[in-house]
Amino acid sequence: MLDKKRELLVVDNLKMHFVVRGEGFLSERKYLRAVDGISFTIYEGEVLGLVGESGCGKTTTGKLIVRLLEPTEGKIFYKGTDILSLTRKQFRKYRREIQMIFQDPYSSLDPRQTIGKTIGEPLKVNKVKGDIDKKVKTLMKEVGLLEEFYNRYPHEFSGGQRQRIGVARALALDPTLIVCDEPVSALDVSIQAQIINLMQDLQEKFQLTYLFISHDMSVVKHMCDRVAVMYLGKLVELAEKDKLFETPKHPYTKVLLKSIPVPDPDKKKEQEAAMGDVPSSIDLPPGCRFQSRCKECKDVCKFVEPELLEIEPGHFVRCYLYNSK
Amino acid sequence: MTDTILKVRDLKTFFQVEEGLVVAVDGVDFDLSVKETLAIVGESGSGKSVTALSILRLIQEPPGKISSGEILYQGKDLLKLTNNAMRRIRGNEISMIFQEPMSSLNPVFTVGRQISEVMIVHEKISKKEAEARAIELIKLVGIPNPEKCMKNYPHQLSGGMRQRIMIAIALACKPKILIADEPTTALDVTIQSQILKLMLDLKNKLDTAIIIITHDLGVVAQLAENIMIMYAGRAVEFGDARSIFKIPLHPYTEGLLNSIPKIDENLKRLKIIEGTVPSPFDLPKGCKFSTRCKYIMKVCREKEPEYQSLKDNRKVRCWKYSGAEENVG
Amino acid sequence: MLIKSKVLKRFLKRKSSLVGGIIIIIFILVAIFGPYLTSRNPLDIDLRNTYQKPNRDNWLGTDNLGRDTLTRLIYGARITLIISFTSVFLGTLVGLILGVIAGYYGGLIDNILMRTTDILLAFPGLLLAIAIVAILGSGIMNTMLAIAFYSIPYIARIVRGVVISIKGLEYIQACEVIGCSNFITIINHIIPNSMSQVIVNTTLNLGTAILTSSALSFLGLGVQPPHPEWGAMLSTARDVMRTTPIAALIPGVAITLVVLSFSLVGDGLRDALDPRLKNN
Numbered sequence: 050m051l052d053k054k055r056e057l058l059v060v061d062n063l064k065m066h067f068v069v070r071g072e073g074f075l076s077e078r079k080y081l082r083a084v085d086g087i088s089f090t091i092y093e094g095e096v097l098g099l100v101g102e103s104g105c106g107k108t109t110t111g112k113l114i115v116r117l118l119e120p121t122e123g124k125i126f127y128k129g130t131d132i133l134s135l136t137r138k139q140f141r142k143y144r145r146e147i148q149m150i151f152q153d154p155y156s157s158l159d160p161r162q163t164i165g166k167t168i169g170e171p172l173k174v175n176k177v178k179g180d181i182d183k184k185v186k187t188l189m190k191e192v193g194l195l196e197e198f199y200n201r202y203p204h205e206f207s208g209g210q211r212q213r214i215g216v217a218r219a220l221a222l223d224p225t226l227i228v229c230d231e232p233v234s235a236l237d238v239s240i241q242a243q244i245i246n247l248m249q250d251l252q253e254k255f256q257l258t259y260l261f262i263s264h265d266m267s268v269v270k271h272m273c274d275r276v277a278v279m280y281l282g283k284l285v286e287l288a289e290k291d292k293l294f295e296t297p298k299h300p301y302t303k304v305l306l307k308s309i310p311v312p313d314p315d316k317k318k319e320q321e322a323a324m325g326d327v328p329s330s331i332d333l334p335p336g337c338r339f340q341s342r343c344k345e346c347k348d349v350c351k352f353v354e355p356e357l358l359e360i361e362p363g364h365f366v367r368c369y370l371y372n373s374k
Numbered sequence: 375m376t377d378t379i380l381k382v383r384d385l386k387t388f389f390q391v392e393e394g395l396v397v398a399v400d401g402v403d404f405d406l407s408v409k410e411t412l413a414i415v416g417e418s419g420s421g422k423s424v425t426a427l428s429i430l431r432l433i434q435e436p437p438g439k440i441s442s443g444e445i446l447y448q449g450k451d452l453l454k455l456t457n458n459a460m461r462r463i464r465g466n467e468i469s470m471i472f473q474e475p476m477s478s479l480n481p482v483f484t485v486g487r488q489i490s491e492v493m494i495v496h497e498k499i500s501k502k503e504a505e506a507r508a509i510e511l512i513k514l515v516g517i518p519n520p521e522k523c524m525k526n527y528p529h530q531l532s533g534g535m536r537q538r539i540m541i542a543i544a545l546a547c548k549p550k551i552l553i554a555d556e557p558t559t560a561l562d563v564t565i566q567s568q569i570l571k572l573m574l575d576l577k578n579k580l581d582t583a584i585i586i587i588t589h590d591l592g593v594v595a596q597l598a599e600n601i602m603i604m605y606a607g608r609a610v611e612f613g614d615a616r617s618i619f620k621i622p623l624h625p626y627t628e629g630l631l632n633s634i635p636k637i638d639e640n641l642k643r644l645k646i647i648e649g650t651v652p653s654p655f656d657l658p659k660g661c662k663f664s665t666r667c668k669y670i671m672k673v674c675r676e677k678e679p680e681y682q683s684l685k686d687n688r689k690v691r692c693w694k695y696s697g698a699e700e701n702v703g
Numbered sequence: 704m705l706i707k708s709k710v711l712k713r714f715l716k717r718k719s720s721l722v723g724g725i726i727i728i729i730f731i732l733v734a735i736f737g738p739y740l741t742s743r744n745p746l747d748i749d750l751r752n753t754y755q756k757p758n759r760d761n762w763l764g765t766d767n768l769g770r771d772t773l774t775r776l777i778y779g780a781r782i783t784l785i786i787s788f789t790s791v792f793l794g795t796l797v798g799l800i801l802g803v804i805a806g807y808y809g810g811l812i813d814n815i816l817m818r819t820t821d822i823l824l825a826f827p828g829l830l831l832a833i834a835i836v837a838i839l840g841s842g843i844m845n846t847m848l849a850i851a852f853y854s855i856p857y858i859a860r861i862v863r864g865v866v867i868s869i870k871g872l873e874y875i876q877a878c879e880v881i882g883c884s885n886f887i888t889i890i891n892h893i894i895p896n897s898m899s900q901v902i903v904n905t906t907l908n909l910g911t912a913i914l915t916s917s918a919l920s921f922l923g924l925g926v927q928p929p930h931p932e933w934g935a936m937l938s939t940a941r942d943v944m945r946t947t948p949i950a951a952l953i954p955g956v957a958i959t960l961v962v963l964s965f966s967l968v969g970d971g972l973r974d975a976l977d978p979r980l981k982n983n
Contacts, residue, residue, distance in 0.1 A: 102562035102563065112876075144881075149876075151873040153873055157872075157876075159895075161895045170891075174882055207650045209650055210650065215877075222881065222882075237418055237589065238591070238633060239630055240650065242633035242646040242647070243648075246643055264563065266563070267592075267634065267636060271635035271644065304564055309563060309567075309592065310567070310570060310592030310593050310596045311596070312594070312634060313595050313636075314596075314598075315616065316638075327532075327562070
C-alpha cells in the first residue's frame with residue numbers, strides 16, 4: 050500500500066547545528082545539534098505526526114522545511130526537486146505550496162493589521178489574480194470566521210479565533226503541504242477540539258498534506274496517519290499510527306506513551322516514569338542518545354549509535370534491541 | 375463533617391481594569407477535608423487561579439479585591455485576619471506551588487538556602503537544623519545527591535528538578551494544605567509523569583490536603599479524589615472524580631470530557647463545544663454557559679441557576695436539575 | 704480605531720502630560736501665528752529704550768538694543784520650532800532607516816553600524832554638535848544638521864533593539880513563509896510595529912534638540928544675531944544679569960517650560976503606548 054502513495058516531500062539527512070558559546074572567555078565553539086541527521090518521507094495526502102519533548106528539534110525541523118532556517122547539511126526534495134539548492138527567486142513558486150501554521154496565536158498575527166489584510170496579504174504579495182476581497186471572505190467562511198470580522202484587529206479575538214485566522218492565512222495560497230507547528234497546544238481544551246476538527250475538515254476538502262508537529266500524543270494519535278518520534282535531534286521511531294501506539298518498539302516511545310495521564314480515574318496506572326532528565330544536546334556522549342534514561346541500556350549502546358532500521362515494512366526503529374533483523 | 379479543614383463560601387473576587395469591572399470569581403463554594411485531594415478544573419479565564427490566590431489572599435489590591443465571601447481555615451475566616459497573621463499562615467500552614475518554577479525561585483540564592491529560609495522564618499529554628507531538614511526534604515522529593523543539590527543555583531537545574539525544589543519549599547513547614555497551580559503544565563510529558571508520581575507518593579506519605587488547579591483532565595483523573603469544575607468565574611459542578619468522569623451532570627463538563635482526544639479511543643471526529651468563552655465584560659444574563667449549551671432552555675437565558683446540592687455529595691449549577699423543565703421554551 | 708482612542712484616553716488621564724501637551728500646542732500656535740500676534744518687528748532697534756523693565760509698551764521689557772523682548776520671544780519660538788522639528792525629523796528618519804537595517808539584517812552590517820554609533824555615543828551630545836558646527840560653520844542650517852546628526856545614533860540604537868524583538872515574533876516568520884520580500888516585511892510590519900517607540904523617543908528628542916540649539920546659540924555657534932533665538936537672547940542678557948535679571952529670566956523660563964513639556968508629553972506617550980500595560 051505504501052508504494053502506491055506518491056512521495057511529496059523527502060527529507061534526507063537533514064542537520065541543523067547552532068553555534069553556542071562555551072562558558073569561558075576563550076573557550077572553544079560548541080554546537081547545539083538541534084537536528085542531527087534526520088531522514089523521512091511525507092506522502093501525498095497523509096498526516097505525518099512529528100512528536101517529541103521540548104528541545105528535541107521538532108520545531109526546527111518544521112522551520113527547515115518551510116525554509117525559515119537554512120540547514121547545516123542535508124537535502125529536502127519537494128516533488129522531486131531539491132528545494133534547498135534553489136535561489137530565493139526560484140523557490141518562490143514552491144513557497145506557495147508549502148505553508149505553515151504557527152503555535153502561538155498571539156504572536157503569529159501582526160497586531161496592527163486587520164484580519165482581512167492579514168489573510169489577504171499572501172494573495173497580494175504573490176500577485177494572485179482576481180478579487181482578493183472576495184477570496185479573503187471565502188477563506189474566512191471556510192475557517193468559520195464571520196465576514197464582519199474583516200476590518201477588526203487581532204486583539205479583539207480569542208485564542209481560538211486567532212488560530213482560525215492563522216489557518217486561513219496558510220490556506221490562502223492553495224498550498225499542498227502545511228507544516229503545523231503545535232497548532233493547538235496554546236489553546237484551551239474546548240477550543241483545541243474545534244481547531245482539530247477544522248483542520249481535519251480542511252484536509253479532506255482541499256486534499257492537504259500535513260506535517261503535524263506536537264508534543265501531545267493524544268492529539269497526534271487522533272490526527273495522524275503515521276507518526277515519527279524524535280529524541281535529541283534524531284528520529285528514534287517511525288511507523289503507522291496504529292502500530293506505533295499499539296506495539297511501540299523503541300524504549301523512548303514506550304516511556305512516552307506510558308507517561309500520558311489518561312483522563313479516566315479507573316485507569317489510574319502506576320505512574321511509570323522515565324528516569325532522569327533529557328540531557329542537553331550540546332556535547333552529547335557517544336552512543337545512543339537515550340542511554341542515560343534507558344532501562345534496557347546495554348554496553349554497545351554506550352559506544353556506537355544504532356542506525357534507524359526498518360524492522361517491519363514501514364516501521365523504523367533506532368535501537369539495538371531490534372538490530373538482529 | 376468534622377474533618378473539614380477549609381471551607382470556602384460564596385467567594386467573590388473582582389478586578390477593576392481600564393475596560394471595566396471583571397468579576398473573576400463569583401460564587402465559589404467548596405469544602406476541603408483533611409488529606410483530601412481536590413482538583414479545580416477550568417479553562418483560562420474560568421477563575422480557577424484567582425480562586426487559589428484568593429484563598430492565600432495574594433490578590434493584588436488594587437486592581438483586585440475580594441469583595442465578599444468567607445474562607446474558613448480551621449474555623450477562622452482568613453479574610454478577617456490581619457496581614458501579619460495571614461503571613462504566618464502563608465507558606466506555613468497553607469503553601470502554594472506555581473506553574474513556572476523558574477520565576478518562582480530566586481535566581482541569586484542557592485536552592486539549599488531558599489528551602490531552609492522558609493523554615494528559619496516560620497519555625498524559628500537554627501540554620502544548621504534548617505539545612506539538615508532541607509536535605510531531608512530534597513531527598514523526599516526524589517532528587518539524587520541532595521547535598522550537592524543544596525549548593526546549586528536554580529539555573530543549574532532542569533525544569534523538572536526546579537519543580538521538585540518548589541514542592542520541597544512548599545512542604546518545608548509541613549503545611550496542612552498545599553495548593554498546586556498547574557504544577558505540571560510547563561513540563562514535558564515524561565517529566566510531568568515523574569512529578570505526578572511524586573505528588574501521588576507524597577499524598578500517601580504526608581497528611582497534607584491538596585488543591586490542584588489544572589486544565590488537564592488527564593492529570594485530574596490520575597490525582598484527584600474530588601473535582602470542582604469552573605466556568606466563567608462560577609463553580610458549575612462538584613463531585614468525586616469517578617462519578618464526574620462517568621456521569622458528568624453539567625453540560626459544560628460533558629462537553630469538556632467529550633472534546634479531548636483519548637489515546638485509547640478511535641474517533642473519527644471530536645465532539646466539540648461550540649462557540650467561545652464569553653468575554654468577562656459581556657457575560658450573558660442568565661446561565662453563563664447558555665451561549666454554548668446544547669440543552670438550552672428558555673429559563674437558562676433569563677435567570678442564572680443556583681449551585682444546588684444533589685445526592686451522593688454532588689453539586690451542579692444547571693437548570694436541568696432543578697425541575698425547571700416545564701419552562702422549556 | 705479602537706487602539707488610538709484608547710491611547711488618547713490613557714494619555715489624557717495623566718495630568719502632567721496633559722499640561723505639557725497644552726503648553727506645546729500653545730508654543731506651536733505662537734510659532735506659526737507669531738506675526739499676527741504682534742505688530743512689531745523683532746529687529747527694530749530703539750536705542751533710547753534699552754533694558755526697559757516690563758511696562759505698558761513693552762510687556763516683557765526690552766533688551767540691550769531696545770528691541771521688544773516679547774516680540775523677540777515670539778519670533779524666537781518660530782526659529783526654535785523650525786530648528787528642533789526639522790533636525791529631529793531628519794535625525795529620526797536616518798536613525799530609523801539605519802536602525803531597521805541593522806536590526807533586521809544583523810551580521811556584518813549590524814556590526815559596522817553599531818560600532819559606529821558606539822563611537823558617536825562616546826562623545827557628549829553637545830560636544831559633538833559643537834564639533835560639527837565648528838567644522839561646517841555657524842548658522843541655522845548647520846545648527847539643524849548638527850542636531851540631526853547627533854540624534855541619529857540614539858534613535859538608531861533604540862530602533863535596532865525594537866526591530867530585533869519584533870523580528871523574533873511569529874508573524875514576521877509568517878511573512879517569510881507567505882513569500883513577502885524583505886522590503887515589504889519591513890515596510891508593512893516591522894516599521895509600523897516599532898512606531899510607538901519611535902514616537903516616544905522623537906518627542907523626548909525634541910526637548911533635547913531645543914536645549915542643544917539654545918546652547919549652541921548661547922555659545923555663539925548657532926543662530927547668529929540679530930536673529931531672535933532664545934539661547935542667543937539668554938546670552939545677550941547675561942551681561943546685565945545683576946541689573947536687569949528679567950531679561951535673562953524670560954528666555955530661560957521659555958526654554959525650560961518647552962523642554963519640560965516635551966519631556967512630560969514623551970513620558971505620557973510612553974505610558975500610554977506601553978504594550979505591557981495594554982490588555983492587562
